[in-house]
Amino acid sequence: ELKVEQNPLFLSMQEGKNYTIYCNYSTTSDRLYWYRQDPGKSLESLFVLLSNGAVKQEGRLMASLDTKARLSTLHITAAVHDLSATYFCAVDSTSGSARQLTFGSGTQLTVLP
Amino acid sequence: ETGVTQSPTHLIKTRGQQVTLRCSSQSGHNTVSWYQQALGQGPQFIFQYYREEENGRGNFPPRFSGLQFPNYSSELNVNALELDDSALYLCASSLVAGSAFFGQGTRLTVV
Numbered sequence: 001e002l003k004v005e006q007n008p009l010f011l012s013m014q015e016g017k018n019y020t021i022y023c024n025y026s027t028t029s030d031r032l033y034w035y036r037q038d039p040g041k042s043l044e045s046l047f048v049l050l051s052n053g054a055v056k057q058e059g060r061l062m063a064s065l066d067t068k069a070r071l072s073t074l075h076i077t078a079a080v081h082d083l084s085a086t087y088f089c090a091v092d093s094t095s096g097s098a099r100q101l102t103f104g105s106g107t108q109l110t111v112l113p
Numbered sequence: 114e115t116g117v118t119q120s121p122t123h124l125i126k127t128r129g130q131q132v133t134l135r136c137s138s139q140s141g142h143n144t145v146s147w148y149q150q151a152l153g154q155g156p157q158f159i160f161q162y163y164r165e166e167e168n169g170r171g172n173f174p175p176r177f178s179g180l181q182f183p184n185y186s187s188e189l190n191v192n193a194l195e196l197d198d199s200a201l202y203l204c205a206s207s208l209v210a211g212s213a214f215f216g217q218g219t220r221l222t223v224v
Binding site for chain 1: 156168171212220
């Protein structure tokens with residue numbers, strides 16, 4: 001059974017600081033996603049990482065994937081208040097003939113002024 | 114704007130009742146998946162439909178069932194509602210091997 005673990009689960013950081021969220025998963029996969037979720041809202045896709053060594057950046061967020069270590073990171077640079085949200089990683093796998101996403105528990109990020 | 118729409122956005126049901134949630138997939142997407150997200154947790158895979166057939170299922174009991182229609186829209190039905198069924202239900206559409214796009218969700222409260 002695929003397990004996806006994120007840490008930390010809760011993160012408070014000051015504006016302007018840098019931090020990294022980690023996502024470990026237990027079995028091989030060829031696709032990993034990062035999502036953002038605001039309170040009471042749905043999931044907003046941030047990044048899709050498709051291969052070992054993949055790195056993607058959008059604004060103050062950068063995601064990377066190491067398939068050999070089964071590890072993805074989401075790095076936040078010079079955080080701003082607008083980044084406050086819950087961030088999920090999700091790993092793509094097959095269930096029967098279906099492709100399903102297995103999500104981590106999420107990292108609740110609060111950026112303090 | 115993802116193009117995946119769900120209805121209703123919120124509803125309240127009584128324990129033991131039945132509920133139907135609806136999802137219209139993004140144009141051209143032939144695969145629909147449903148997820149349950151309990152408060153404070155990550156979404157959990159319920160099942161997936163492709164060409165009107167269920168082709169994969171997560172660890173959910175049979176009282177969770179679904180349909181997919183020829184236009185690729187989908188329904189999630191839950192019978193004999195329990196308090197623990199209170200959650201945000203998310204629908205995601207995709208092509209078979211493509212990225213999933215999520216709808217805004219239906220917040221179900223069981224009292």
